[in-house]
Amino acid sequence: MSAFSDTVRGAVSNGVLLIEIDHAPVNALSTDVRNGLLAAIMHGEAATDVVAMVITGAGNIFIGGADIREFGAPPAEPVLPTVLAAIENAAKPVVAAINGAALGGGLEVALAAHRRIASPAATLALPEVKLGIVPGAGGTQRLPRLIGIPAAIALVATGRIASANEALKLGIVDRIESGELRPAAAAEARSLVGADLRRSGACDVPPARAEAIDAAASKALARARGQNAPREAVRLVRLSADTPFTEALAEERKTFLVLRDSDQAAALRHVFFAERAAAKVPGLEHVKPRKVEAIGVVGLGLMGSGIATCALDAGYAVIGIEQTEEAAAKGRNRIEGLLDRALQSSRIDAAGKADRLRRLTTGAELNSLKAADLVIEAVFDDLSAKTELFACLGNVVRADAILATNTSYLDPDAIAAATTRPERVLGLHFFSPANVMRLLEVVRCTRTAPDVLATGLAVAKKLRKLPIVCGVTEGFIGNRIFSAYRREAEFLLEDGALPQQVDAAMESYGFAMGPFAVFDLAGLEIAWARRKRQAARRDPNARYVDIPDRLCEAGRLGMKAGRGWYRYQDGKRDVDPEVTALIEQGRSAKGLVARTISDDEIRHRLLAAMAAEGAALLSEGVAVRASDIDLVMINGYGFPAHKGGPMFAASQAKGPTA
Numbered sequence: 001m002s003a004f005s006d007t008v009r010g011a012v013s014n015g016v017l018l019i020e021i022d023h024a025p026v027n028a029l030s031t032d033v034r035n036g037l038l039a040a041i042m043h044g045e046a047a048t049d050v051v052a053m054v055i056t057g058a059g060n061i062f063i064g065g066a067d068i069r070e071f072g073a074p075p076a077e078p079v080l081p082t083v084l085a086a087i088e089n090a091a092k093p094v095v096a097a098i099n100g101a102a103l104g105g106g107l108e109v110a111l112a113a114h115r116r117i118a119s120p121a122a123t124l125a126l127p128e129v130k131l132g133i134v135p136g137a138g139g140t141q142r143l144p145r146l147i148g149i150p151a152a153i154a155l156v157a158t159g160r161i162a163s164a165n166e167a168l169k170l171g172i173v174d175r176i177e178s179g180e181l182r183p184a185a186a187a188e189a190r191s192l193v194g195a196d197l198r199r200s201g202a203c204d205v206p207p208a209r210a211e212a213i214d215a216a217a218s219k220a221l222a223r224a225r226g227q228n229a230p231r232e233a234v235r236l237v238r239l240s241a242d243t244p245f246t247e248a249l250a251e252e253r254k255t256f257l258v259l260r261d262s263d264q265a266a267a268l269r270h271v272f273f274a275e276r277a278a279a280k281v282p283g284l285e286h287v288k289p290r291k292v293e294a295i296g297v298v299g300l301g302l303m304g305s306g307i308a309t310c311a312l313d314a315g316y317a318v319i320g321i322e323q324t325e326e327a328a329a330k331g332r333n334r335i336e337g338l339l340d341r342a343l344q345s346s347r348i349d350a351a352g353k354a355d356r357l358r359r360l361t362t363g364a365e366l367n368s369l370k371a372a373d374l375v376i377e378a379v380f381d382d383l384s385a386k387t388e389l390f391a392c393l394g395n396v397v398r399a400d401a402i403l404a405t406n407t408s409y410l411d412p413d414a415i416a417a418a419t420t421r422p423e424r425v426l427g428l429h430f431f432s433p434a435n436v437m438r439l440l441e442v443v444r445c446t447r448t449a450p451d452v453l454a455t456g457l458a459v460a461k462k463l464r465k466l467p468i469v470c471g472v473t474e475g476f477i478g479n480r481i482f483s484a485y486r487r488e489a490e491f492l493l494e495d496g497a498l499p500q501q502v503d504a505a506m507e508s509y510g511f512a513m514g515p516f517a518v519f520d521l522a523g524l525e526i527a528w529a530r531r532k533r534q535a536a537r538r539d540p541n542a543r544y545v546d547i548p549d550r551l552c553e554a555g556r557l558g559m560k561a562g563r564g565w566y567r568y569q570d571g572k573r574d575v576d577p578e579v580t581a582l583i584e585q586g587r588s589a590k591g592l593v594a595r596t597i598s599d600d601e602i603r604h605r606l607l608a609a610m611a612a613e614g615a616a617l618l619s620e621g622v623a624v625r626a627s628d629i630d631l632v633m634i635n636g637y638g639f640p641a642h643k644g645g646p647m648f649a650a651s652q653a654k655g656p657t658a
């Protein structure tokens with residue numbers, strides 16, 4: 001066994017040098033790894049007792065990609081393309097034994113090898129666009145030479161992860177080895193000795209029809225709104241059709257370096273590390289979550305059936321409860337409908353659907369919740385309905401079972417107080433549709449026990465959600481910031497802007513929809529009811545815009561009503577002169593004179609309103625850290641990820657404008 005660096009070692013057996021990268025936690029390609037890998041290849045080439053080489057990763061990851069922590073500094077030698085040129089041009093065969101995730105630069109290492117063997121659990125991707133960059137070590141040129149331009153565009157421009165099976169079908173890997181990977185790869189490497197080696201960079205790009213390439217490009221870019229990296233990824237993959245390999249590599253590298261230093265990449269790196277930070281909750285470092293195998297869901301409406309489906313997908317037994325048998329049957333149908341949709345889009349197969357349904361029981365008997373380890377309540381958002389239910393649940397469930405409320409606006413402490421054991425209560429605020437949306441606000445109530453919170457987080461992770469812990473406040477993190485956003489958007493109307501101008505300004509910033517289009521989509525009645533509830537408590541000196549009340553009184557309750565801030569025909573939104581007139585009346589009733597408002601002012605004021613509310617949430621201790629707030633707004637409210645979230649945008653020197 002020899003060490004080529006602190007993180008790369010090698011051992012020769014039967015003429016094959018097995019090169020192992022061992023750099024916890026994900027074998028990222030740090031400077032030390034690159035140095036070690038290059039030294040190992042040079043050693044293998046020169047050593048007389050070596051006839052072939054195998055590259056693999058320690059643990060269950062092959063290589064997790066370039067070391068993202070090094071991105072803030074100038075690239076250090078040897079850069080990855082130099083290492084990969086040494087692998088590809090080696091005279092002796094080099095085989096990649098892909099023992100787990102091969103991501104970004106990790107997949108690029110494998111693509112430079114002469115053959116690729118993967119274990120069945122391996123996953124392969126070039127996810128660079130998710131970090132606002134493009135592959136910087138040949139990924140955009142070697143991949144299309146192996147799988148063709150359309151398939152390469154579909155992967156490189158979206159960052160989508162391929163399973164080992166898909167990678168085999170596409171031609172990214174040559175073989176899947178379900179037995180022991182290392183000996184199989186060594187045998188494969190030996191079998192290549194003396195053969196003509198297949199060097200990916202020297203392969204011809206398989207011909208593809210121009211229409212197929214264009215179709216792949218438009219599909220991949222359809223959701224890339226405002227992001228530079230996916231567009232550049234498509235351009236670079238297209239280059240492979242007619243640009244000599246080395247020239248295209250140089251262009252790829254240049255683009256990689258420019259994007260690496262861009263604002264979008266900095267924002268997306270922030271998001272990457274924010275997601276990892278969110279998992280670390282102060283006070284829970286050594287707390288063990290309770291075991292959860294069966295989840296009860298009370299209320300099988302839109303939200304409850306989404307939650308139930310999500311729990312079934314994660315492998316839990318689910319007990320769905322409704323008020324009557326008839327309502328329970330309806331809920332079951334709704335869940336089956338969601339599973340059917342997953343079946344139609346091949347996300348699950350028939351056996352998967354049958355297995356999920358076997359794990360589902362539905363009915364109207366609260367007593368069946370005795371079997372549940374966790375009960376999630378998803379009934380109508382009304383305090384007396386919820387407190388009554390929790391009082392009953394407290395008498396029904398086991399003493400060690402956990403109770404969660406999915407309330408969005410009510411006080412979960414008040415709900416917890418209705419039970420005899422408030423320490424077993426927490427909030428699990430799902431976003432609709434619950435089986436699709438990744439965000440989950442996990443509410444730590446005043447008396448929630450640490451292991452109850454830890455269990456909520458563990459369940460969330462198993463549900464494949466992004467859990468963000470927050471304290472108790474009306475609307476939690478997301479809806480409180482959204483209310484501030486709504487308030488400022490309404491101020492803008494009184495000051496002189498129109499809904500369509502506000503929406504266009506925010507859409508140009510990167511939101512999929514501007515605020516008024518979102519209000520219409522969600523429906524205006526809930527906010528209207530809240531305003532009426534709060535009317536008596538409202539500070540008479542605080543600025544209050546009554547235009548939305550006039551809108552609701554006129555029956556303009558949003559998209560479902562066909563009229564809201566816009567009018568809708570066949571799902572298409574149009575500006576409605578009636579709304580413009582209502583806004584003008586609202587202004588003149590207060591004696592306000594409209595002034596011209598620039599798009600920059602709109603963006604600045606709306607982003608500043610979000611950041612100010614975020615700062616308040618931090619100072620009140622509701623949010624643990626600023627980056628948690630960014631994740632909530634990105635994953636629940638359409639804030640563009642490539643801007644990093646409202647707190648990150650506000651912290652940038654240039655200020656939070658586009």
Ligand code: 3H9
Pocket residue numbers: 025026028061064065066067068069080081101103104105106108127128131134135136137139273276277
């Ligand atoms: C690239 O490769 C560009 C090339 O083309 C350039 C060529 C020149 N670097 O996610 P986890 C840390 S771009 C540094 O919880 P999991 C992470 O911060 C890169 N650190 O584990 C965390 O640290 P901590 C393309 C990294 O098992 C710890 O590892 N690659 C990196 O759930 C555990 O992470 C990617 O985009 C990294 N590359 O999932 C892959 N990756 O404990 C990004 C992770 O201090 N990574 N860390 O918080 C992933 O997708 C997942 O981490 C992975 C493991 C699937 C690998």
